[in-house]
Amino acid sequence: MKHKPTLSIIIPCYNEEAVLPLTAPMFLQKLNGLISSGKIAGDSTILFVNDGSKDRTWEIICNLARENPHYTGISQSRNRGHQNAVLAGLMEAKDRCDITISIDCDGQDDINAMDAMVDAYLEGCEVVYGVRSRRDTDTFFKRFTAESFYRLMNWMGAEVVFNHADYRLISSRVLQELANFKEVNLFLRGMVPLVGFKSTSVYYERAERIAGKSHYPLRKMLALAFDGITSLSVKPIRMITGLGLIIAILSFIGIIWAVVSSMIGITVAGWTSIVCIVCFMGGIQLLCLGVIGEYIGKIYLETKARPRYIISERTYEDGKSHET
Ligand code: UDP
Ligand code: MG
Numbered sequence: 001m002k003h004k005p006t007l008s009i010i011i012p013c014y015n016e017e018a019v020l021p022l023t024a025p026m027f028l029q030k031l032n033g034l035i036s037s038g039k040i041a042g043d044s045t046i047l048f049v050n051d052g053s054k055d056r057t058w059e060i061i062c063n064l065a066r067e068n069p070h071y072t073g074i075s076q077s078r079n080r081g082h083q084n085a086v087l088a089g090l091m092e093a094k095d096r097c098d099i100t101i102s103i104d105c106d107g108q109d110d111i112n113a114m115d116a117m118v119d120a121y122l123e124g125c126e127v128v129y130g131v132r133s134r135r136d137t138d139t140f141f142k143r144f145t146a147e148s149f150y151r152l153m154n155w156m157g158a159e160v161v162f163n164h165a166d167y168r169l170i171s172s173r174v175l176q177e178l179a180n181f182k183e184v185n186l187f188l189r190g191m192v193p194l195v196g197f198k199s200t201s202v203y204y205e206r207a208e209r210i211a212g213k214s215h216y217p218l219r220k221m222l223a224l225a226f227d228g229i230t231s232l233s234v235k236p237i238r239m240i241t242g243l244g245l246i247i248a249i250l251s252f253i254g255i256i257w258a259v260v261s262s263m264i265g266i267t268v269a270g271w272t273s274i275v276c277i278v279c280f281m282g283g284i285q286l287l288c289l290g291v292i293g294e295y296i297g298k299i300y301l302e303t304k305a306r307p308r309y310i311i312s313e314r315t316y317e318d319g320k321s322h323e324t
Helices: 020-036 057-067 082-093 113-122 140-155 172-178 188-195 218-232 235-264 271-303
Strands: 007-013 045-050 071-075 099-102 127-134 164-171 199-205
Touching: 007 020, 007 082, 020 045, 020 057, 020 113, 045 057, 045 082, 057 071, 071 082, 082 099, 082 164, 082 172, 082 188, 099 113, 099 172, 113 127, 113 164, 113 199, 140 218, 164 172, 164 188, 172 188, 188 218, 218 235, 235 271
Parallel strands: 007 045, 007 099, 045 071, 127 199
Antiparallel strands: 099 164, 127 164
């Protein structure tokens, strides 16, 4: 049986002065609840990551840290976006705790799901995804766009857990491996499944924001989807190759058609040669573009320098627990 794990709750905050004073005590209460129920160690913490807020958020975090030792905070030098803020928190915590739970600070994700997450960890899971069971509180528009987002992602070859945002438990062991993914374009939802290890999901209902307003309008969501697809998959390039092939075949048929028409004599002078050249060039160009794209795709994946393998078990003791 494992010893009591030290938990670190990672909370990205960007311009959240309206909601932080309301939700911070809720997180603390949950943490204390988990500690007193004996599931986690007493030195567990809450780590706020200030993502270059322009309001009083950092001041609030500093005050909280003075108030109670369970509250801790780090601040990014400037706004880098949600994904980077979460990663900064995870990397900061990875050597100081056994498990992390990342959660938004707006109270939308049900903190009571944390019990089930920790239970799943104690039963041997290294990653526990928080999955929304319903989206009743979201407007039709938000629900429609958000669900289309997951469908589009999967269709484009980026594997993501359906209806899972960034509310999840990750063990420090998985974080050590995640640290080896050196990519700059972050899409944690796609990267964590790539690391592997035993995982499961817990379901919760997503509530409305307690205060303040969303930082994820449609524009940012589309940007995130685009980032996710292009950083996880080269399927768009493959689609260009496919399109090139189809156009090349059509062009070939076009050439035959032009030649036949010319032989039957129903064309004006010069038409056949022009159609042949246009079709030939069009087909060849797209096909070549696709082939070049394939190589660029390979180069792209190589430049990420992702780990080529990750060992999860050994029958013997490993001298050093992990390499960096
Ligand atoms: N967030 C951040 N940096 C940003 C935008 C948002 O750290 O540039 C944080 C924000 O404080 C919140 C979480 O990311 O804790 C999710 O943002 P939000 O609630 O606005 O998104 P939504 O839930 O509407 O998708
Ligand atoms: Mg939110």
